[in-house]
Amino acid sequence: MNLSVTIAGVTLANPIVTASGTFGFGREYGEYLDLNEIGAIAVKGLTLEPRAGNPSPRIAETYAGILNSVGLQNPGVDLFIDYELPELKKYRCKVIANIAGSTIEDYCAMAEKLDGTDVDMLEMNISCPNVKEGGVAFGTDRRMVETITKAVRARTTKPLIVKLSPNVTDITEMARAAEAGGADALSLINTLLGMAIDVKTRRPILANIVGGMSGPAVKPIAVRMVYQVANAVSLPIIGMGGVTCGDDAVEMMLAGASAVAVGTANFMNPTACLDIKRELVSYMENNGISDVAELVGGVRV
Numbered sequence: 001m002n003l004s005v006t007i008a009g010v011t012l013a014n015p016i017v018t019a020s021g022t023f024g025f026g027r028e029y030g031e032y033l034d035l036n037e038i039g040a041i042a043v044k045g046l047t048l049e050p051r052a053g054n055p056s057p058r059i060a061e062t063y064a065g066i067l068n069s070v071g072l073q074n075p076g077v078d079l080f081i082d083y084e085l086p087e088l089k090k091y092r093c094k095v096i097a098n099i100a101g102s103t104i105e106d107y108c109a110m111a112e113k114l115d116g117t118d119v120d121m122l123e124m125n126i127s128c129p130n131v132k133e134g135g136v137a138f139g140t141d142r143r144m145v146e147t148i149t150k151a152v153r154a155r156t157t158k159p160l161i162v163k164l165s166p167n168v169t170d171i172t173e174m175a176r177a178a179e180a181g182g183a184d185a186l187s188l189i190n191t192l193l194g195m196a197i198d199v200k201t202r203r204p205i206l207a208n209i210v211g212g213m214s215g216p217a218v219k220p221i222a223v224r225m226v227y228q229v230a231n232a233v234s235l236p237i238i239g240m241g242g243v244t245c246g247d248d249a250v251e252m253m254l255a256g257a258s259a260v261a262v263g264t265a266n267f268m269n270p271t272a273c274l275d276i277k278r279e280l281v282s283y284m285e286n287n288g289i290s291d292v293a294e295l296v297g298g299v300r301v
């Protein structure tokens with residue numbers, strides 16, 4: 001059975017990826033599962049300088065999901081390069097550095113710093129709904145998506161994944177813009193902007209008032225967007241949004257994803273990535289599939 005997939009020239013031993021911001025820098029999960037068995041680890045979103053993130057509370061449970069307004073808390077790209085990356089590179093999994101910033105120059109500077117390291121791929125987060133400036137502002141304007149992708153593309157030789165926002169009217173426009181700007185792959189979806197109110201206090205539950213919605217409740221939206229984007233561009237897609245079990249991963253691949261990222265499910269079950277991988281293998285065995293790539297875009301319409 002072949003579980004390996006190749007995305008932008010990088011071969012992952014299997015299509016299971018951790019979604020940025022839900023798996024720390026990998027080591028936090030090391031006591032629960034063997035990181036060698038994961039296809040790729042997308043690390044917590046990095047910024048040029050360390051960030052403390054937003055005030056608490058910044059997580060709220062919802063029906064079949066969560067709202068978060070973490071706001072890109074991270075130790076900064078330099079500390080990642082010096083301390084976290086060497087630890088992660090001890091494992092067989094590929095390493096995806098997720099980057100975010102307030103200006104195009106921030107993204108470019110990080111891309112340049114990471115270019116000289118042994119990260120396998122860069123994932124450009126232009127879709128974070130939880131920061132005041134930058135973030136999602138870059139990912140909701142077609143011209144801006146193309147401009148920032150072009151600028152970052154020029155500053156790195158690493159395969160470049162552009163992470164798209166679902167908070168747009170037509171996600172295929174953004175996908176085409178990223179392709180025009182020189183992206184090598186796309187990942188989608190980031191979280192959907194949401195809000196929750198405590199009816200006893202009549203105050204928003206999140207200190208930030210609004211936050212990003214993720215988890216099983218968003219899966220049908222993610223599958224729809226992956227399907228639309230797969231039919232609009234020729235770039236490989238890392239699909240995510242609510243994937244919780246093997247069948248969810250299969251569904252994402254049938255919609256057109258070449259690999260599948262697992263996010264919120266890691267909080268409910270720290271071994272989710274490997275459970276999902278095992279269930280994916282069972283699906284392949286039960287359905288006579290010898291190569292996981294056969295699933296990609298296999299939906300019958």
Ligand SMILES: Cc1cc2nc3c(=O)[nH]c(=O)nc-3n(C[C@H](O)[C@H](O)[C@H](O)COP(=O)(O)O)c2cc1C
Pocket residue numbers: 019020021022044045046066068070072098125128163189190191213214215216218240241242243261262263264265
């Ligand atoms: C607590 C939390 C933090 C996140 N942080 C990031 C981040 O730093 N960078 C990023 O690109 N996406 C971030 N995301 C979005 C996830 O990577 C993913 O796109 C989204 O949660 C949908 O997948 P899921 O439903 O499986 O969680 C975060 C999500 C959550 C729940």
